[in-house]
Amino acid sequence: MPETETPLLLPEIHEETSTKSKDAQAPAFLVIVWNDPVNTMVFVTHVFQKVFGWNKKKAEIHMLEVHQNGKSVVARESQERAEAYVHQLQAYSLHVTMEPDK
Amino acid sequence: MKRLHHTEDTVTFQINDGERELLHFVLNSYPMSTDVWPATEENPDKGPTGPDPALLKSALAETKQAHRRKVAEFLGSQPPLKPKQKQVELRVKHQDMEWLLQVANEVRVGAWYAMGCPEEEASELAARPDVDYDNLLRMEFALLLQCVLLDEQGAS
Secondary structure (H helix, E strand, O other), X not given: OOOOOOOOOOOOOOOOOOOOOHHHHOXXXXXXXXXXXXXXXXXXXXXXXXXXXXXXXXXXXXXXXXXXXXXXXEEEEOHHHHHHHHHHHHHOOOOEEEEEOO | OEEEEEOOOEXXXXXXXXXXXHHHHHHOOOOXXXXXXXXXXXXXXXXXXXXXXXXXXXXXHHXXXXXXXXXXXXXXXXXXXXXXXXXXXXXXXHHHHHHHHHHHHHHHHHHHXXXXXXXXXXXXXXXXXXXXXXXXXXXXHHHHHXXXXXXXXXXX
């Protein structure tokens, strides 16, 4: 049996520097819905269900938080996704902002 | 506004001539919001609107342009009111419910903003000597339309 020869081409070995995805490293943004005296509670609940796909109970919890505390953080997402949520909520004329999660 | 019947893709309401006139008045007011919310106790500086407010503003403007075109198509597709006719059908496709809700609420919020963001109920506003009846009408009929559409979707 011939001896095992050293192959001419060795597999390239890359040092693993990080296991985190690009998204996980990107700064997160909070999407905040603010209370206002014009949008009805039923409407806000409906919008949360439509935009976030939440069930009625979860949507009502966030709606009540907006109503009672003046605001509710409805999402913590990458900048791109947070902007998409802000756009959708603004299309329903809710008072919504986003800010970096410190 | 009374629900008559529904098929797989359309809900048909019966509206009277006055409601039809108000429907056109409200939907033709779209868009009217300024997209600026008044400062509140909780959010005195109105809050940051994100790292790229211009992008969000232009995206919203595009959505509103598309909705404006849909409003014209929607009103144009409705059965006409013939002379001396007091009742007419209003046909709403299920797929149109959501943007119609957005349009109705935008007019409601815009009318409220144009009235100076009052906190009073409609009945109190109506009693004010300086009331802006056009915007009060917009607010109230938009709310009625919103309630009908939400009810149809089983939200209330």
